[in-house]
Structures are given as C-alpha cells and as structure tokens.
Amino acid sequence: MSKKNGKSLYLVALALFLGGVGYLVFSGFSQNSVYFLNVSEALAMPSDKLQSIRMFGTVAPEGIARLDDGPGVRFLLEDKDNPGQTVRVMYRGAVPDTFKEGVEVIVEGGMPQGGAAAEFRAKTLMTKCPSKYEKENRKG
Amino acid sequence: MHLSAYLLLVASLLFALFFAGAAAAQLWQGRSTALPWIEKAHLMLTGFMTLSSVVLLHALVNFDFSLVYVASYTDRALPLFYRMTAFWAGQAGSMLFWAWCVALFGVIFAVTNGYRDLSPQTKLWYWLFFLAVMAFFLLILTAWSNPFLTAAPAPADGNGLNPLLQNPGMIFHPPLLFLGYGGFAIPGCLALAQAMSNGYGREGAWAGISRPFTLTAWLFLTAGIVLGGWWSYMELGWGGYWAWDPVENASLIPWLVSTAFLHTSVIESRRGKLHRVNILLMALTTISAFFATYLVRSGVVDSLHAFGDGGVGRPLLIFILASTALTVAVTLIWRKDDAKPLSGIDSREGFLVLVAWVLLALSAIILVATMWPVFSKFWVEKPMGLEPAFYNRVCLPLFAGIAVLLSICPWLGWKGGVRSMPKLLAVLGVMAAVTAMTWYTYRMPMAALGAGAGAACVAGIIILLTTEAHVRRNNASLAAHGVHLGLALMVLGVAFSGPYKLEQEVEIPRDTTVKLGKYDLRYVNLYEGEGAGYIFIEAELNVTREGAPVGVLSPQRRLYAKFDRQAYAEAATIFGLGDELYATLLGVDSSGAATLKVSVNPLVNWVWIGGTLMCIAPFLGLGGLRRPSSSRDEDGDTGDGQEA
Numbered sequence: 171m172s173k174k175n176g177k178s179l180y181l182v183a184l185a186l187f188l189g190g191v192g193y194l195v196f197s198g199f200s201q202n203s204v205y206f207l208n209v210s211e212a213l214a215m216p217s218d219k220l221q222s223i224r225m226f227g228t229v230a231p232e233g234i235a236r237l238d239d240g241p242g243v244r245f246l247l248e249d250k251d252n253p254g255q256t257v258r259v260m261y262r263g264a265v266p267d268t269f270k271e272g273v274e275v276i277v278e279g280g281m282p283q284g285g286a287a288a289e290f291r292a293k294t295l296m297t298k299c300p301s302k303y304e305k306e307n308r309k310g
Numbered sequence: 311m312h313l314s315a316y317l318l319l320v321a322s323l324l325f326a327l328f329f330a331g332a333a334a335a336q337l338w339q340g341r342s343t344a345l346p347w348i349e350k351a352h353l354m355l356t357g358f359m360t361l362s363s364v365v366l367l368h369a370l371v372n373f374d375f376s377l378v379y380v381a382s383y384t385d386r387a388l389p390l391f392y393r394m395t396a397f398w399a400g401q402a403g404s405m406l407f408w409a410w411c412v413a414l415f416g417v418i419f420a421v422t423n424g425y426r427d428l429s430p431q432t433k434l435w436y437w438l439f440f441l442a443v444m445a446f447f448l449l450i451l452t453a454w455s456n457p458f459l460t461a462a463p464a465p466a467d468g469n470g471l472n473p474l475l476q477n478p479g480m481i482f483h484p485p486l487l488f489l490g491y492g493g494f495a496i497p498g499c500l501a502l503a504q505a506m507s508n509g510y511g512r513e514g515a516w517a518g519i520s521r522p523f524t525l526t527a528w529l530f531l532t533a534g535i536v537l538g539g540w541w542s543y544m545e546l547g548w549g550g551y552w553a554w555d556p557v558e559n560a561s562l563i564p565w566l567v568s569t570a571f572l573h574t575s576v577i578e579s580r581r582g583k584l585h586r587v588n589i590l591l592m593a594l595t596t597i598s599a600f601f602a603t604y605l606v607r608s609g610v611v612d613s614l615h616a617f618g619d620g621g622v623g624r625p626l627l628i629f630i631l632a633s634t635a636l637t638v639a640v641t642l643i644w645r646k647d648d649a650k651p652l653s654g655i656d657s658r659e660g661f662l663v664l665v666a667w668v669l670l671a672l673s674a675i676i677l678v679a680t681m682w683p684v685f686s687k688f689w690v691e692k693p694m695g696l697e698p699a700f701y702n703r704v705c706l707p708l709f710a711g712i713a714v715l716l717s718i719c720p721w722l723g724w725k726g727g728v729r730s731m732p733k734l735l736a737v738l739g740v741m742a743a744v745t746a747m748t749w750y751t752y753r754m755p756m757a758a759l760g761a762g763a764g765a766a767c768v769a770g771i772i773i774l775l776t777t778e779a780h781v782r783r784n785n786a787s788l789a790a791h792g793v794h795l796g797l798a799l800m801v802l803g804v805a806f807s808g809p810y811k812l813e814q815e816v817e818i819p820r821d822t823t824v825k826l827g828k829y830d831l832r833y834v835n836l837y838e839g840e841g842a843g844y845i846f847i848e849a850e851l852n853v854t855r856e857g858a859p860v861g862v863l864s865p866q867r868r869l870y871a872k873f874d875r876q877a878y879a880e881a882a883t884i885f886g887l888g889d890e891l892y893a894t895l896l897g898v899d900s901s902g903a904a905t906l907k908v909s910v911n912p913l914v915n916w917v918w919i920g921g922t923l924m925c926i927a928p929f930l931g932l933g934g935l936r937r938p939s940s941s942r943d944e945d946g947d948t949g950d951g952q953e954a
Binding site for chain 1: 651652654655656660663664667668671675679682683686692693694695696697699700703704707708815817877878879896897905907
C-alpha cells in the first residue's frame, strides 16, 4: 500500500514539475522568440514583422561611418550569399573590436515602421568570433 | 613524414575497424580467444596516434609551414608555448587531440583492476563499442578533417595564432573540454557493454569500476566551462561570463546530463536501484559530448563563434543518431529482475531523483532552445530563435530550484523522514531570512530565491561539517559537500552579480569623472607602450568610493603585429570579494577622450571561487576510491553525505 502511495506521489510530483516547467517554457517561447533572418530573408518580409529580429550578414566594404555623437556606427549589411541585397543599419553603443568591413555580424533590433529606406536600429551588434576560423569555413 | 603520419591514422582506422569486427565475431561464436589480441591492437592504435600527434607537434614547434594546419595557426613570432598549444587551435588538431585523449583513457582503463576482473564477454562488448567510437574518430580524421594536409610550395610564414587564444587561461579551455568529453567514452561504452553481456551481479558494477573516469571527466568538463566563463568575462572584455550562445550551451548539455547521472548513480550504488536509468544517462552523456561538437562544428546554428563546417557535420549527426538509437534499444531490451522500488519522494532518494529531473529538464530545454532555429523551420516559413532572455527566464528558476533541493536534501534520511529537525529548521530559517532581505531591497523574486537558497546551502554544509564527525571522515562525502558548497557559492555569485550589476558606457575627456553607484571613476591619464608582439594604449582611472581611494584601473587596447586593423581590449579589474570594479577601454579619439565600459560587479568573484572549488573537491572522491575496500561503500560522492 505504502509503495503504491509512493509511486503516485512521484507521478503527482512529476506532473507538477512538468506543468511548472511547461508554463515557463511556454511563456518564454511566446515572449522571447524572435526571427533569425539573413538579410535577404528580412528584405522579403513585411516591415511590420521586423519589430524585433536577429539578422545575420556581412559588413559591406563601403558606407561604414562612425557616429559623431558618442560611440556607434552606421553601415550597410549585405547578405552573405547575395551581396546585392543590403540593409542600412544604425547601431549606438560600443563597437566590438573585431568589427570591420567583410566580417560576419549579428545584429539584434528592429526596423522602424514606415518607408522602404528605413534604417535598421540595432540594439546589439556582435561580430563573429575568431576570424581565423572563417578561413577554414571557406575551405571546407 | 607528413604522409606517414597520415598513413598511421589510416592504419589506426583499419585496426579499429578490424578488431571491432573481431570482437563482434567472437561474441557471435561465443568465444573470447582473440581478447588479448584486441587489447594489444588498442595499444598499437594508441601508439600510432601518439606518433602522429608527435609529428604534428614537431611540425608546430619547428615552423614547418608546409603543413596547412601549421601555417594556419602559427607564425614565426609565436612563442614556443603557444606553438605547442596551437595543437588544438583548429578543428583538425582538436579532433586529433580529442581522439588521442580517448585512446589514452582506453589504455589506462585497460590496466585497472576493475577492467581485469570483468568477464570476457563484457570485455568483448566493451571493445566492440569502444573501438567503434575510435573508428569513427579516425574516419573523421582521415576523411574530412585531416591535420596533415600539405601545401606546396610552403609559405614563408604562417597566419599566426588568434590573439584571443594567446592567453594562458584561454589556451587551456578547449583541451579541458575535450578531456571531459573524452573521459565519458569509457563509462559510456562500459555501461552498454555490461548491459549487453548481462554481467550484472557476476562482476563489479560498471558504474563503480568506471567511476574514476566519470569523475575525472566531469571535473575536466566543469573546469573547462568555468574557465570559458572566466575568459569571456576577463579576456574578451565582454564583462559577462555567460551569454547563452549556442557554443556555450553546447558544452553545458553534457555537463547537465552527466551531473544528473552522478546523482542517480548514487541511488544505484548505495541502494541498488535505477540500473536502467543509469545506463541510459551514462550513454547519453557520451553521446551529448559528440552532439556538443556537432553543434559547434557543423554550422547548423548561427553562432558568435564561427568555427565553420569543414564537412564533419553530417557524419557527426549520423553517428549521434545511430548511437542514440542503439542506446535506447539496449536500455529497452535490458532487464534486471531484482530491481527494488524507490523510497518515497520525501526521502533523500526522492530528492536525488528530483534533482536529476531538474537537470535533465534543463538539458532538454537548452537543447531544444539552441536548436530552435532549425526545428522551427518545420512549421514557420522563416526560422525563429530565442533571445538570451528566454534562457534567463526559464533556466534560472530551475537552477534556483536545484539550490533549494540541495539545501534540504542533507537533512532527509535515505528511506524518508527528517534526520534532524532543528538543523533543517535552521537552514530553512536562513533561506527565508536571506530571501526576504534581498526581496525587500531589490524586488526580484528569482534573484532573491537564488540568494536565499545559496546562503541556506552554505549554512547547511557548514552545520553538517561542524556537527557530524562521520561526514568529515568520509572522503567521498567530503568531495560531494565540497562540490555542493562550490555550487552554492556560484549560485550566490550569480544571484547578485547578474541582476545587481551596474554598467555604463561613456565617452569622456581626460580629467572627468564617471559615477557608478557609490563609486567615482576619474579618467586621469593615457599611456602608450609596447608588449611582446603588440603595442598598446592604456587609460588610467582613479577609483574612489565615497571619497576614499579604492585603487587604479588600467584597461588597455592592444594592436597585435600580425593582426593589424584589429584592436583587442584588455579588461582591467580591481579585485574584491564584495564589489569588483571592471573597466574596458573601447576607443580613444584624437583629443584623448576615451570610450570606456565600466561596471561594478557585486560578488562576481564568488562565481570563480565556487567554480574552482567544484573542480578541486572531486579529487577527494577520487582519492577515496584507492582504498582497498569493496566498491560498495565508496560512492557516497555527489550524494548528500554519508548516513550511518
């Protein structure tokens, strides 16, 4: 009898635990998930869906300009596979050491609504880590 | 010479394949005559791999740029130490290093008493699995990730080692992880082998025999993860120790699964229960190590660390899927008739199971969340991913939950009931008081609960060690309590340094002051200088706290000769067990105005102190195993203390 009770207690505990974790995960998924997009994919989306996204691309060789008022940078982000497709990005904050033309970067932020010439406002700007590894990438 | 090193790897591959086949054939025929040959074959194979590693090392040390690998990761200016450690700077080298570690672990295991006393059948199964793993490694090394590719003509100089890796802390982060991943191969293969040969009860239990390997691997893995966090905090100048990047998550998954195993294995070795669960968890630990590599190396998920594919992604994935299927099949087929039911959930057994649940839930969540950009493609047209905020929201409460369980567990009996009500109440009192206090000041429920639970664990372990003499005498329980104390300190460190960190990014001219909480940071001077292979500029910041001098921060910005156009920030800190002051120099303009990132990190050093303790304490448990007594009473490790 007591064994049976023990087992059902485990089941109840498991149900409670999974319920709690499920709730946490569900709320996390509904509030903290964002689109992970390449530049070309972002360009193909309607701008109202681009309020909060993470975008991957390469820094274009031309158009890099440091902001005059405080740390930050404006640049053109081009698609990794399709350099013709670009998005203008404005980022205010500390620019990573490894940021330069040709590096792959990840930006998080959103596209302000209105106008096709809008500038992507990046909250974060991350460059992909060791440049050495990228060489390997190309060979492979 | 390079060709012969490559041929040695090919020969090792053939050896591994042939003798894995031989083991299978012997099992089929019900004989074990070839066993000595298989053992010798593994020695041979390890010898071959050692030789090819020596060749690679020799090439690295002697600037042999005809090897693509050497040219890619070293140059003539690189000091000897970093030339040697460039062994694991790239994919091919780190694969070779990992495989070589696994082979060496295999040799060590084969000379232990535990191995010698196994039945021939179990040994054959073990070699079948182990050599299959070796063959897989060698296939990767010979087919997709060959460290001995040559270039003709050889370049005059190499590309140099990434400056981020030119740091004594960082250079040991990858090999520690690989040693951790590698060490789990032995217990993983042995668990499956003993299940297949049905050797339970007729020979030493696999969990006990392979325990030194499990613990060693766990300790290396923990050290690797902690070192990685410290490096990202100090060296990268990111100011944060954990960003929930896919690569970081990848190393956490094997850690979580193996930690869950350590807890359920206590129930098996002390109480003779949960055999099947343990086989599954151990094998999954081994597989998750491969999965971690897959995540890092395949480029399946876009990450900050662009290691690139190099073609190993697909074979790794196939290997992972196949071995997971095998593991699940073995655990489903295998039965043990005399398995006893678990005690009630309000017992120490119950709590160990709960901890394992939480750890496994964490690993499953992190796995799914990290792979979400891949999974979500099945039902939405564009990939969705998860922000770091997701992990903080979902994982931190679970970690706080672990700390709560950990503070209560030592006071429960194995079969149920409370061992000492006054002590339990004292611990709960500490938890309530600290939680209430932090809640009152900061209003952050999770941070408050984490702080309370962390403090309660520390208090509980101190009470336990001072009042219960038998705990102090038992090395295995001391090891467990040491690890738990380390974890509690880490929980405290994270609970304070995470939410209560003050940070500012400023651009200021000389002789101006930034205010950060109670601290004033005054930017007084700018220097230029030269170090080994780099030039630097350095800002000098005088720090005062409410008028009283605290110290000087000198963050640097370095330009390495080989990596021009790329500056590296060298963070500066003023160490403190309470608040740690932290500064990175992000840039300087022509007028001498500096862009600085400054922060105050409360209790952050307890994360490193706790982490170090977690890596050191298991040694006590290893020592305990050398005592000449049966394996039964030596495994209180990571359980919660020895109960009379």
